[in-house]
Amino acid sequence: MIATLSNYGLQKYQFGKDVRKMRQMYGMSGKIIYEGRWMQGRTDPIIVVEMNEVITEREAAFYLEVNNHLHIISTLGYIENSVKLTIFIQEYAPQGDLAGYLMDNPNTFTLPSFAEVFLQIADAMSYIASKRIVHGDLGCRNVLVFRVDETQLKNNLVRITDFGLARFIDKKPARANELVIPVRYCAPEILRTNRHSDYSEKSDVYSLGVLIWEALSNSEIPYSAVDKDDVVKEMKLNNEKLTRPHPCSDGLWNLMKKCWHTNPDVRPSFALINEELSHIDVSDSRDVRSSISLHEIPTNYKYELDEDIRIQNLLGGQFGKIYEAEWISRKERPIVVIQMDTEPSEYEAMVYTNFDLHRNIVDTFGFV
Incomplete structure (x- = not known):
């Protein structure tokens, strides 16, 4: 060596x-x-x-x-x-990896900052793909954060690391059967057959879509409601995709869906993703931090009873009723529905919608 x-x-x-x-x-x-x-x-x-x-x-x-x-x-x-x-x-990256940084510093990045970070990652991946290399383990934990600057977007700096699962497209790894498969991040074609020919630029593109979802979800593990990787594998093979995170612009959500196309040939290349991220519009964000005024109660009800959510058993409640509930329209974590006796105050509505993105604060999905 x-x-x-x-x-x-x-x-x-x-x-x-x-x-x-x-x-x-x-x-x-x-x-x-x-x-x-x-x-x-x-x-x-x-x-x-x-x-x-x-x-x-x-x-x-x-x-x-x-x-x-x-x-x-x-x-x-x-x-x-x-x-x-x-x-x-x-x-050495003084801010650590992106997963840890987002977990320790929730809500630090605005959507324009995220778009810049994703652009830098796509640029690096385009270069890696040009070398006919598949990274094989793209996720927030393998992106290092060197600089964070909310005032100057281009001054943010991240770098890709960890090539422990990488492979050359033109050369099958000597110990391929010993390599771990990151089930929650990898493309479904790898889960289906795990042949060397399944690893390509487009399988890394799929993983980039998961990375974007993970970052916008404050470093939440993909399919976090499901404990076992074998179950996640079956879900992905049945084309059950991750749901839209928040905050998230239409542009970023559409890009994620392109990355997750079932047919690898239809997924965009990293060069095309790079181009798209260079001009992406994040102004149509559903970012509640900027879209909800401190003097305005949200009136847009995101979900409907018996269409998106089904109420089940009454669990209790002192100032309102708390019901066990289940999703109809999506597969997600177990939920409860809280029926309030009075309309929430402006401040209370703001708290429910603005401070639900931390992993140790209960998540409010929306109003019914």
Whole structure:
């Protein structure tokens, strides 16, 4: 592997002279990531990635093949060693991954900011596809957040990482049967047969649609109401798709649906997605944070009884009645219907609609 590293022009560094290994940040069988620190010359934050021979064979070449793209993690160099490890020096993302960032900072991104983030991801994926590489594990957890700026959209910066499930289209992986399938994110053609030929740019496009849904859902796990992946697999093979998140513009929702087309050939390429995101209109947002005034009670009832929702048993209630209920129009998490004795105040209506996007605050789907 050392010869290969030199062929890619990577700089060689030494522990104790150039780089110091700090606390362990992540560890799994065959791969450990440490916080790193330069000892001389440079001050930019870094991580140290140690991979054994098995992980190196599966993952290392992809980092080298797509190095030096603005929106893909940069491998800055390597450390020569005598224990048959491949040790990369990579840049450190101070804000962590996108999934964690959205979970810890709900409602930080506006829809225009999200559109910019999705554009950067699509740009990176277009480059990856041009190298005839399938990432295979696209999700918010594998997007690193380097910079967040709500005032200057182009100043936001994210980068794709983790090529642990990646593969070259023209070369079947040596241990393909050992690779995990991310059921909730992957395309249905992979779930159906899992042949090497099922992995393509268009299977990654499907996953991008799920990533967009996940990000707009504040990092909610896709199909979170379903515990077992086997059940999710059957749902996806039966063409049961994720429902529209909120906030979400019509443009982004239409893009997601294009990404999820059952026929991979009909899905757009990343180049086309890049073009669409460059001109997408997010002004038709259903973002309640901007569309509902503090002095206005929502009068648009999103659901109808016995058409979208069916009321069942009375559960109780002191200031109104709380009923067990079920969805008719969609498959979702279990719900209750709260029948209020009086019309909600302006402030109460605002609380129900504006502050339901955090994972630890009860979610209000809408009014009936």
